[in-house]
Amino acid sequence: MLIAATLAILVVMIMAIMRVFIGPTLYDRVLAVNMFGTKTVLLISLLGFVMGRPEFLDIAIVYSLINFISVIGVLRYSDHFIFKQSGQSKK
Amino acid sequence: MDAFIHISSSLFLLIGSFLCLSGGIGILRFPDFYTRMHAVGVTETLATAMILIGLILYNPDFLVDVKLVIILLMTLFISPTAGHALANAAMLNDKMQKDDNKQNSEVKSSTS
Amino acid sequence: MKDLLAVAMLLSIYGLLSASFFVAMDAVDVAFTEASVGAGISTLLMLVAISMTGRAEHPSRHKPLLALAVVIVTGSLLIYGTLDMPYFGSAEAPIHQHIAPRYINDSMQEIGVPNIVTSVLASYRAFDTFGEVVVIFTAGMGVLALLSVVRRSPVDIAKIVLFNDAMHERHLILRIVTKIMIPFILLFAFYVQFHGDFGPGGGFQAGVIFASAIFVYTMLFGMNTARRVINQSFIQVLAAIGVLLYGCVGVVSLFNGKKFFDYSALAIDPVAGQHLGILFIELGVGLTVASVMVIIFFNFAGRNETPRNSDKQDL
Incomplete structure (x- = not known):
């Protein structure tokens, strides 16, 4: 069952990567990256149990934190561009 | 009792993987950003919770369980917040672009 | 693309x-x-x-x-x-013959730290790690020399308040959740720092996690507020203190009649000395990494934010 769940998550990760490549807007990409990060957290915790090394969970915690931080960062700095672009297009 | 816990853990993992897959199909197949947001946002928290609960049931070690609960709580905190921020930013962006277009067309109509 | x-x-x-x-x-x-x-x-x-x-x-x-x-x-x-x-994972590969068996067999008696990676990184290869820390410190100094922001006018408190209110309206939920999360991120960074002997982790990772908590604060609460919370000159001194702490551990072991970075000189019992040395060294690494990351981020983002404060407020 663990292995089946791992495989399902791998498939979902591939789907998320496809969305990052085709995603028409920036926000699609951010959404896909966020999803990818959450799935990585799950993948790592599942892998820890599949391989019998539960100390992998520390890495999963770091991931969930880092994921949050990078999503906030992307949104915060994408704001800059929108302001800049709208300012330029007004001129 | 043991068999019961094992079966329920498998069940949780199964539901979790199913939700994950449906979210993945949703992010690929839905037509625009907000529907994709819906697909991911709805499935992500529940799928993560299901898989983590399945792992908690699977595993007898107390410390590892505590770590799993920490991950679960963090995910329940973080992914709705990230989703909210994302949808908010996308909405603002759309609004601003619309305003821009309107202004541009007004400028064009006034000059012509 | x-x-x-x-x-x-x-x-x-x-x-x-x-x-x-x-x-x-x-x-x-x-x-x-x-x-x-x-x-x-x-x-x-x-x-x-x-x-x-x-x-x-x-x-x-x-x-x-x-x-x-x-x-x-x-x-x-x-x-x-x-x-x-040699084939991947084959036992005859030179890397498995040369020095790895010695680390794996002897590190438990010599260092007494369960995580072999930490004992190799911080004790056997302490000199290399010192080099890495100095490189990070140099990077921070380079960024300071090239990009450091010279503030001409003193910051206007009213402006900060205005900016804060605008941010508060837009990012209310994010701000509250981040405020709840930041203490846990910092706590987790300390866990990684001091748990490095027993599990994965150590000074480098802990420093980066600690710095990322400060980054989030800066991104959501504005550069000027963060500048008031985190004193820039203090951070710069802290970066230097980290490297100095690392170097001093080596010098102390030198004065005690052992080799540079041979921590068994630090205490009467050699294994306890190794523990003490690794603790100090990881602390030095963590301090330097965290403060250099904060310095780099502040100087990059500060350049970005200073001229554009004014047009942000009218949004």
């Missing part, structure tokens, strides 16, 4: 993926570092850099074909070189 933001996003995914590989290959500490540095901090710094330079890639004037040919030739040469290497 011309949109640099999308490229930064792919870079973050690459970081996540390669960390998954490291996890699958059982290299927990490397995966930890890759998770915190590759996926988190480097993406953030890349974003800040992009927000300073512009989002679209410049159209290249020269043809990329020559570069492509060079890359292909080099790559095929490298692949040709791997043909001579």
Whole structure:
């Protein structure tokens, strides 16, 4: 069952990567990256149990934190561009 | 009792993987950003919770369980917040672009 | 792909993926570092850099074909070189014969730290790690020398309050959740710092996690507020103190009649001395990494924020 769940998550990760490549807007990409990060957290915790090394969970915690931080960062700095672009297009 | 816990853990993992897959199909197949947001946002928290609960049931070690609960709580905190921020930013962006277009067309109509 | 933001996003995914590989290959500490540095901090710094330079890639004037040919030739040469290497995981490989068995067999008696990676990093190869710390410190100094922001006018408190209110309206939920999360992130950083002897982790990772908590605070509460919370000159002194602490441990062991960075001189019992030395060294590494990351981020993002404060407020 663990292995089946791992495989399902791998498939979902591939789907998320496809969305990052085709995603028409920036926000699609951010959404896909966020999803990818959450799935990585799950993948790592599942892998820890599949391989019998539960100390992998520390890495999963770091991931969930880092994921949050990078999503906030992307949104915060994408704001800059929108302001800049709208300012330029007004001129 | 043991068999019961094992079966329920498998069940949780199964539901979790199913939700994950449906979210993945949703992010690929839905037509625009907000529907994709819906697909991911709805499935992500529940799928993560299901898989983590399945792992908690699977595993007898107390410390590892505590770590799993920490991950679960963090995910329940973080992914709705990230989703909210994302949808908010996308909405603002759309609004601003619309305003821009309107202004541009007004400028064009006034000059012509 | 011309949109640099999308490229930064792919870079973050690459970081996540390669960390998954490291996890699958059982290299927990490397995966930890890759998770915190590759996926988190480097993406953030890349974003800040992009927000300073512009989002679209410049159209290249020269043809990329020559570069492509060079890359292909080099790559095929490298692949040709791997043909001579021993098979992956084979026991006869030189890396498994040379020095690794000694580390694996003796480190428990000599160092007494369960995580062999930490004992190799901080004790056997302490000199190399010292080099790494100095490199990080030098990077921070370089950023300070090149980019340090000279503030001409003193900050207007009323302006900060205005900016704060505007931010507060827009990012209310984010701010509250971040306020709840930040103490736990800092706590987790300390856990990683002091648990490095027993599990994955150590000074580098802890420093980066600690710095990323400060980054989030800065991003959501504005540069000026963060400047008032975190004193810049104090951070700079802290970066130097980290390197000094590391070096001093080596000098103390030198004065006690052992080799440079031979920590068994630090206490009467050699194993206790090793423990003490590793603790101090990880502390020095963590201090330097965290403060250098904060210095780099503040100088990058501060350049970005100072001229544009005014037009942000009217939004």
